[in-house]
Amino acid sequence: MPPHHTIIDVHTLLIRHNHLLLTRRRSHYGKGMWHLPSGKLDPHESLPAAAAREAFEEVGVTIEPDRLRHVHTAHVADSGPTPRLGIFFEARHWIGEPENREPDKCFAVEWFPLDALPDNVIPYPLAGIRAYLDGTTFTATGWGTRPR
Template sequence: MALRTAEWIFDTKHDRYPVASHLFLIDQDERVLFMRRAGSGYADGQLGVPAGHVDLGETVTESIIRETGEELGIKLDAGDLVFAGTMFRRSQEPRVDYFFTARTWEGEPTIREPHKCTELVWASSDDLSSDVIPYLVRALDNARTGTVFDEHGW
């Protein structure tokens, strides 16, 4: 059976997993920007990174550029992004995560969604706080070691 919309055909016989994009924003001192999560019901109080679901009709890179602008108010171009890995992860639901790094951007990161983020924290990837969400610690380590695919939480 297939579900049709004006532009898309969906195979409804198979499970689908949410797809998300994540960004490790790295400054000149090799620190990563983390955001203290709030108000989402998932990992509130812990440190995450700019991230979000990939919307229908949007590419993964378009998603992280949009999300980073919404969450931090900075401008990224696709050329600023370096692919850093993929993770098939068990969370509240199974999901597929794409990770990128960026070392250049326009603007100063600021909290643009205070109902979702209460603090910005620059941290060395060699000395991460225990309140960084665990799958992000692993994904960052994967990015540093060149591991482009991982499965986590199964």
């Protein structure tokens, strides 16, 4: 049996006064589109710790991992050559004011009303955001389009 490979991503929905923080991608994946603070799980790292680390690295906020609330899991087959397991966390408490800490990867950091998100959000995180807003805790997308 061939080895099973799935990338595990963590996404953080920073919520303040019914607004969501998004970052606008500069390069590579989703160039010019909006995205959540996110990244890959490192070996020997818990999911909440990874989400807190990525939020700090990308937008400079400090989040206690136990203050993160798991809100959605997405099993995605149509977001690149390798399937992904996306774990989405809500953060309503953090230390610091969000800023662009990765100008080589990001044009901007902006707050958007939850009911008026920009049109050009990358589809994978947008699916997680919509599921969060709908209260859906699990989705699987793209599996019907991949060979078995």
